[in-house]
Amino acid sequence: NASELDDVWTRYKSNPTQEDRDLLIVYYAPLVKYVAGRIASGLPQNVDQADLVSYGMFGLIDAITKFDLDRGFKFETYAISRIKGAVLDELRSIDWVPRSVRAKAKSVERAMSKLEAKLHRVPTDEEIAEELDLTGDQLNAIYNQISSLGMVALDEMLSFGAGGGENATLGDTLADRREGPGGVYERVEMRQMLAEAINGMGERAKIVLTLYYYENLTLAEIGRVLGVTESRVCQIHTKAVLQLRSKLTA
Amino acid sequence: LPDLRQARVTAAQAENDVSLVRRVAQGRLDIVGHEIRRRAGAEGDGSDLPGLLFSLPDILSSQSRGTSGRAVVINEPGSIALMLVEELDAVVSPGDLSGVDSLDDGSLRMVCERIGEFEASLSSVRRQLHERIDTIQIEIGRRYRDGEVSVDTFL
Numbered sequence: 001n002a003s004e005l006d007d008v009w010t011r012y013k014s015n016p017t018q019e020d021r022d023l024l025i026v027y028y029a030p031l032v033k034y035v036a037g038r039i040a041s042g043l044p045q046n047v048d049q050a051d052l053v054s055y056g057m058f059g060l061i062d063a064i065t066k067f068d069l070d071r072g073f074k075f076e077t078y079a080i081s082r083i084k085g086a087v088l089d090e091l092r093s094i095d096w097v098p099r100s101v102r103a104k105a106k107s108v109e110r111a112m113s114k115l116e117a118k119l120h121r122v123p124t125d126e127e128i129a130e131e132l133d134l135t136g137d138q139l140n141a142i143y144n145q146i147s148s149l150g151m152v153a154l155d156e157m158l159s160f161g162a163g164g165g166e167n168a169t170l171g172d173t174l175a176d177r178r179e180g181p182g183g184v185y186e187r188v189e190m191r192q193m194l195a196e197a198i199n200g201m202g203e204r205a206k207i208v209l210t211l212y213y214y215e216n217l218t219l220a221e222i223g224r225v226l227g228v229t230e231s232r233v234c235q236i237h238t239k240a241v242l243q244l245r246s247k248l249t250a
Numbered sequence: 251l252p253d254l255r256q257a258r259v260t261a262a263q264a265e266n267d268v269s270l271v272r273r274v275a276q277g278r279l280d281i282v283g284h285e286i287r288r289r290a291g292a293e294g295d296g297s298d299l300p301g302l303l304f305s306l307p308d309i310l311s312s313q314s315r316g317t318s319g320r321a322v323v324i325n326e327p328g329s330i331a332l333m334l335v336e337e338l339d340a341v342v343s344p345g346d347l348s349g350v351d352s353l354d355d356g357s358l359r360m361v362c363e364r365i366g367e368f369e370a371s372l373s374s375v376r377r378q379l380h381e382r383i384d385t386i387q388i389e390i391g392r393r394y395r396d397g398e399v400s401v402d403t404f405l
C-alpha cells in the first residue's frame with residue numbers, strides 16, 4: 001500500500017492532474033481534522049469546526065501542489081504547518097475577536113505600561129482599575145470577557161509573527177517543542193526574552209505562566225496548586241499575558 | 251524533579267504523536283463511515299469524488315467538543331508519528347478512500363473494520379499515556395503547592 005501512495009505522488013508530480021490531486025486531498029484531509037481540532041480547543045464554543053476545516057483545506061491543497069518530493073521532508077510535517085498557517089491566517093482576516101474586546105485589552109495594556117514605568121514594578125489589579133477609573137469587579141469582568149474567547153485569542157495578542165509564514169504563537173514559543181529545520185535561534189531568543197519578562201512579574205502570574213506553558217499542567221491542576229478556582233486561574237492567566245505583552249511591546 | 255519532568259516530556263511527545271495519528275485514523279474512518287451511511291440512503295447523493303470533497307468539512311469536524319484546559323500546541327510529527335502513519339497507510343490506501351464509492355459493500359465494511367481496530371488501539375495507548383502523564387503532573391503540581399519547588403528555581 002505504501003508503494004501505491006508513492007506511485008500517486010510520483011505520477012502527480014511528473015504530470016499534475018486534477019484526478020490525482022483530488023486523490024491526495026482526500027487521503028491527507030484528516031490532517032486538517034487534527035489541526036482544526038487542536039485550534040478549536042482554544043476557541044470559544046460558538047466557532048464552527050467545519051469552517052476551520054474548510055480554511056485548513058486551502059492550506060492542504062497548497063501543500064500538495066508545492067510539496068517537493070526530493071527535499072527529504074515528510075509530507076505530513078510540511079502539510080501540518082501549511083494547514084495551521086491557513087487556518088490562523090483566515091481567522092485573523094475575518095477579524096474574529098470582537099473590536100470592543102480588543103479595544104478593552106489595549107486600554108488595560110496601556111494602563112499596565114504606564115503604571116510599570118511609574119512604579120518600576122508590576123502594578124496590582126487595584127492600581128490598574130484605579131488608573132482606568134473602573135471598580136475591581138469591572139476590571140475582572142474585562143479579564144473574564146477576554147478569557148471566554150479562549151486561548152487562541154490570548155495567543156493572538158502575543159503572537160510572534162516575525163518569522164513570516166509560520167506564525168509562532170505564545171504557546172508554540174513557550175511550550176516544549178521539538179525544533180523544526182528553521183527558526184531554532186529565533187525561538188531560543190524569544191524564549192529567553194519571555195523568560196526574563198516572566199521573571200519580572202508577580203508571584204501568582206509567574207506560577208500560572210510557568211505551570212501552564214512550561215510544565216503543561218491544566219488550568220484545573222494549576223487551581224489546585226494555588227488553592228483557587230479554575231476561573232480565577234483563567235483571570236490570572238489573562239492578566240499575565242496582557243502584562244507580558246505590555247512589557248514586550250514597551 | 252528534573253527526572254520527573256523528563257519522564258513527562260518523553261510521555262508527552264509520544265502522546266502528541268499518537269494523538270496525531272489517532273485523529274488521522276478517525277478522519278479516514280469518518281470518510282468511510284460517510285460512504286456507508288450514504289449507501290443506506292442517509293446522506294445526500296454526492297457519490298462522486300467532487301461530492302465527497304465538498305462534504306469533507308462536515309465529515310471531518312467533530313461537533314461534540316470539550317477542552318482539556320491544557321496549553322495546546324501543534325508540533326512537528328516525531329518519529330513515533332511517522333512510524334504509526336506508515337502502519338495506517340498500510341491499512342488503507344489512497345484508492346480505498348477517494349474511490350470509496352466504487353468498493354463493493356463487503357470491501358467497504360472490511361476497510362471500515364480495519365481502520366476502526368487501528369483507531370481503537372491508538373485510543374487505548376493514548377488513554378494509558380494520559381494516565382501516566384496526569385499522574386506525573388499531579389505530583390509535579392503537589393511539589394509546587396507544598397513549596398518543594400519554586401518557580402524561581404525553574405525559570
Ligand SMILES: Nc1nc2c(ncn2[C@@H]2O[C@@H]3COP(=O)(O)O[C@H]4[C@@H](O)[C@H](n5cnc6c(=O)[nH]c(N)nc65)O[C@@H]4COP(=O)(O)O[C@H]3[C@H]2O)c(=O)[nH]1
Pocket residue numbers: 275276277279280311312314315316317318369370373374377
Ligand atoms: N475534551 C476531550 N475529551 C476527550 C479527549 N479524548 C477523549 N475524550 C473523552 O474520552 C472519551 C473516550 O475517548 P476514547 O477512549 O479515545 O474513545 C473515543 C474514540 O475512540 C472515538 N472518537 C472520538 N472522536 C472521534 C471522531 O471524530 N471520529 C471517529 N471516527 N471516532 C472518534 O470515539 C470514542 C468515544 O468518543 P467520545 O464519545 O467523544 O468520548 C471520549 C471523550 O468524552 C480529548 O482530547 N479531549
Ligand SMILES: Nc1nc2c(ncn2[C@@H]2O[C@@H]3COP(=O)(O)O[C@H]4[C@@H](O)[C@H](n5cnc6c(=O)[nH]c(N)nc65)O[C@@H]4COP(=O)(O)O[C@H]3[C@H]2O)c(=O)[nH]1
Pocket residue numbers: 034037038040041265266269270273312314315316317318319320322379380381383384
Ligand atoms: N495528558 C493528557 N493529555 C490530554 C488529555 N486529553 C487530551 N489530551 C491532549 O491534549 C490535546 C488537547 O485536548 P483538548 O483541549 O481536549 O482538545 C481536543 C478535543 O477538543 C478534541 N478531541 C480529541 N479527541 C476527542 C474525543 O475522543 N472526544 C471529544 N469529545 N473530543 C475530542 O480534539 C482536540 C484535540 O485533540 P488531540 O489532537 O488529541 O490533542 C489533545 C491531546 O493530545 C488527558 O486527559 N491527559
